Amino acid sequence: MSRTDWEVVIGLEIHAQLNTASKIFSGASTAFGAEPNRQASAVDIALPGTLPVLNRGAVERAMRFGLAIGAHVAEKSVFARKNYFYPDLPKGYQISQMDLPVVQGGEITIRVGDAAGGENQAYDKSVRLTRAHLEEDAGKSLHEDFHGMTGIDLNRAGTPLLEIVSEPDMRSSAEAVAYARAVHALVRWIDICDGNMQEGSFRCDANVSVRKQGATALGTRREIKNLNSFRFLQQAIDYEVQWQIDTLEDGGRIEQATVLFDPDSGETRMMRSKEDAHDYRYFPDPDLLPLMISAAWKARVQAALPELPGAMKARFMDEYGLSAYDAITLTATKEVADYFQTVVSAAGAAQAKICANWVMGDLAARLNKAELEIAASPVSATQLAGLVARITDNTISNAIGKKVFEALWRGEGGADANAADAIIDAQGLRQVTDSGAIEALIDEVLAANPKSVEEFRSGKEKAFNALVGQVMKASKGKASPGQVNALLRKKLEA
Amino acid sequence: MSLSNEQVGHLARLARIALSDAEIDATRVKLDGIFALIEQMQAVDTTGVEPMSHAQELPTRLREDTVIETDQREAFQRIAPQTESGLYLVPKVIE
Structure with missing residues (x-):
C-alpha cells in the first residue's frame, strides 16, 4: 500500500492573542516584554476575593472576527471554568467558553498551491469553522534552574485569546498551512491580533488522523500542540501523517494522544496518552454573568469593519x-x-x-x-x-x-x-525627446559603425537593433527608445 | 445515582484533595445526599424552559479597554513564600 491509499484529515485550533491594551478580566497592561510580574494584578494572580470584569475591547475583537467570516455572533454566550492544576494558572482554572461560545460557525476561503499556476496548480477551497471562543491565557513557567525550583511569571496570565477551531476539513499539510495563513492574514487585516508568532501571539494546534480512501468514519486522531511557525506546522503534520500511515500499515493501532513537535529532530513525540488526558470538569463560571450582544452593537461593529x-x-x-x-x-x-x-x-x-x-x-x-x-x-x-x-x-x-x-x-x-x-x-536622467539631439547622436553612431550600416542595407534586420543599442548607449539610456527607432529607420532608409 | 469510592478518590485526586479511606467513605455519603437532591430537582418537567447559566438573569458588566492597574509586585511578593528576580518560585514542575 502506498501513501495514496490513505486520506489525511486535519483540523486546526488556533490561539490568536487579541491586541487589547488591557487584559480580558483585569485592568493590567498586556504589553509584551515587561519585567516579570510587573503587569500581574490582584485578579491575574488570583488573590482571594478578586472578581473578573470582562473587557469590552476583547468582546468586540471576537465580534469582528465572527462577522468577517460570516459566522453567527451569539446574542448570549457563557464563560466556563476549565479546571486543571499548574503553577502558572494560579486560580486552578482557566476562564474559557464551552457550551455557548461567542462565535459559532462561519467559513474561510483558502487558496492552496502556487497562484502563478504551473505544476502545483492552485485551487480554492472553503474551510468551515466550528467556533471561536474567548478565553484567558496562562502565565509562564521558567524551568531554568532556580535552586531546583521553577520560576513563575504571571504577566501573560489573563491576556485575551480567541481560540479559533476549524472543522476537520483539511486534507493535506499544504491545505492546513494555507488555512493557517489565511486566518493569520485575516486577524491582522481586521486588526484584532498582531500575528507575531515569535512572541506567541498566534499559535496552532493540529488534530491529525488518517483513514483509508473512501472510508467515512474518522480515524483516531493525535493532537500536535503549540506550533509557532508555518514551517513547523507543515513539517509536524507531514511527519505525523507518515508515522500514522507506517504504524497502521505495520499492523499497529493509533492511540489518541497529545504530541509535541521537536523542530531539531523534525519528529513528533508523545506528551500524554488518552489515559492521562485531562478531565477539565467544565462548568459555568459563577463569577461571570452571560455575555449579551445586542443587534445594535453587532451592527455598529459590522459597520466599523474594513x-x-x-x-x-x-x-x-x-x-x-x-x-x-x-x-x-x-x-x-x-x-x-x-x-x-x-x-x-x-x-x-x-x-x-x-x-x-x-x-x-x-x-x-x-x-x-x-x-x-x-x-x-x-x-x-x-x-x-x-x-x-x-x-x-x-x-x-x-x-x-x-x-x-x-x-x-x-x-x-x-x-x-x-x-x-x-x-x-x-543625475540628469530626464529622457531626451529632442529630435535634433537624438539625430545628432544617430549621425555619430552611423559614422562610427559603417559595418552595421552595411549589414542592415544588405537585409540584416539584426543590425538595426545593434544600432539602436549603440544610440541608446551613446545617450546613456536617456534617449526615448521610440524616437530612436523611428528616427534611425528614417535615416537608414533615406 | 450513587458514587463508588473509586470515583470519589478520582475526584479528590483531580481536585488535589488528600482524603483518607475514612474520609472517602464520609465524603461519598455526603455526595450521594447531594445527588439525591439533584435527582429530585431533575424530576421536575422543564420542557420548553431555556437552561440558565447563572442564577441571576442579568447580562455581564463590561469594562472599557483601558489600563488602570499599577505595578504592585513588591506588595504582592511580600506574602509569597519564595521569590527571585521578580519571579514566584514553586517546586519544580516539568510535564
Whole structure:
C-alpha cells in the first residue's frame, strides 16, 4: 500500500492573542516584554476575593472576527471554568467558553498551491469553522534552574485569546498551512491580533488522523500542540501523517494522544496518552454573568469593519482591471494592500496595472532580497507613485525607472514624495525627446559603425537593433527608445 | 445515582484533595445526599424552559479597554513564600 491509499484529515485550533491594551478580566497592561510580574494584578494572580470584569475591547475583537467570516455572533454566550492544576494558572482554572461560545460557525476561503499556476496548480477551497471562543491565557513557567525550583511569571496570565477551531476539513499539510495563513492574514487585516508568532501571539494546534480512501468514519486522531511557525506546522503534520500511515500499515493501532513537535529532530513525540488526558470538569463560571450582544452593537461593529480581502480582490479586478492573480497577490496581507492602494491613489487608477507591476515586481523582489516586510520598505508608497508618474508621462523610460528605483531604495532624493524627481534632476536622467539631439547622436553612431550600416542595407534586420543599442548607449539610456527607432529607420532608409 | 469510592478518590485526586479511606467513605455519603437532591430537582418537567447559566438573569458588566492597574509586585511578593528576580518560585514542575 502506498501513501495514496490513505486520506489525511486535519483540523486546526488556533490561539490568536487579541491586541487589547488591557487584559480580558483585569485592568493590567498586556504589553509584551515587561519585567516579570510587573503587569500581574490582584485578579491575574488570583488573590482571594478578586472578581473578573470582562473587557469590552476583547468582546468586540471576537465580534469582528465572527462577522468577517460570516459566522453567527451569539446574542448570549457563557464563560466556563476549565479546571486543571499548574503553577502558572494560579486560580486552578482557566476562564474559557464551552457550551455557548461567542462565535459559532462561519467559513474561510483558502487558496492552496502556487497562484502563478504551473505544476502545483492552485485551487480554492472553503474551510468551515466550528467556533471561536474567548478565553484567558496562562502565565509562564521558567524551568531554568532556580535552586531546583521553577520560576513563575504571571504577566501573560489573563491576556485575551480567541481560540479559533476549524472543522476537520483539511486534507493535506499544504491545505492546513494555507488555512493557517489565511486566518493569520485575516486577524491582522481586521486588526484584532498582531500575528507575531515569535512572541506567541498566534499559535496552532493540529488534530491529525488518517483513514483509508473512501472510508467515512474518522480515524483516531493525535493532537500536535503549540506550533509557532508555518514551517513547523507543515513539517509536524507531514511527519505525523507518515508515522500514522507506517504504524497502521505495520499492523499497529493509533492511540489518541497529545504530541509535541521537536523542530531539531523534525519528529513528533508523545506528551500524554488518552489515559492521562485531562478531565477539565467544565462548568459555568459563577463569577461571570452571560455575555449579551445586542443587534445594535453587532451592527455598529459590522459597520466599523474594513473592506475585507475577498471584497477588495473583486474590486481590484473590477475597478482597476487587474487579473485574478494580481488581485490575490495584492490582497495577501493588509500591509501590501494598503501600500498598493496608496500608490494607486497617488498615481491614478488608470495606472493601476503599472503600479501593480512595480509593487509585485521590483519592490517585492527587493524586499525579499533584503528580508524586509513591506511596512518597512525604504521606498514609500508615495515615492513609488512619484516614480510611476515620471514613467507614464515619458519623463524617463522604464529602464531608467529601474535605476531611479534603486536610488530611491538607497535613500537618495530625500524622504518626500517627489524623491524620484530629485534623483532624475540630480543625475540628469530626464529622457531626451529632442529630435535634433537624438539625430545628432544617430549621425555619430552611423559614422562610427559603417559595418552595421552595411549589414542592415544588405537585409540584416539584426543590425538595426545593434544600432539602436549603440544610440541608446551613446545617450546613456536617456534617449526615448521610440524616437530612436523611428528616427534611425528614417535615416537608414533615406 | 450513587458514587463508588473509586470515583470519589478520582475526584479528590483531580481536585488535589488528600482524603483518607475514612474520609472517602464520609465524603461519598455526603455526595450521594447531594445527588439525591439533584435527582429530585431533575424530576421536575422543564420542557420548553431555556437552561440558565447563572442564577441571576442579568447580562455581564463590561469594562472599557483601558489600563488602570499599577505595578504592585513588591506588595504582592511580600506574602509569597519564595521569590527571585521578580519571579514566584514553586517546586519544580516539568510535564
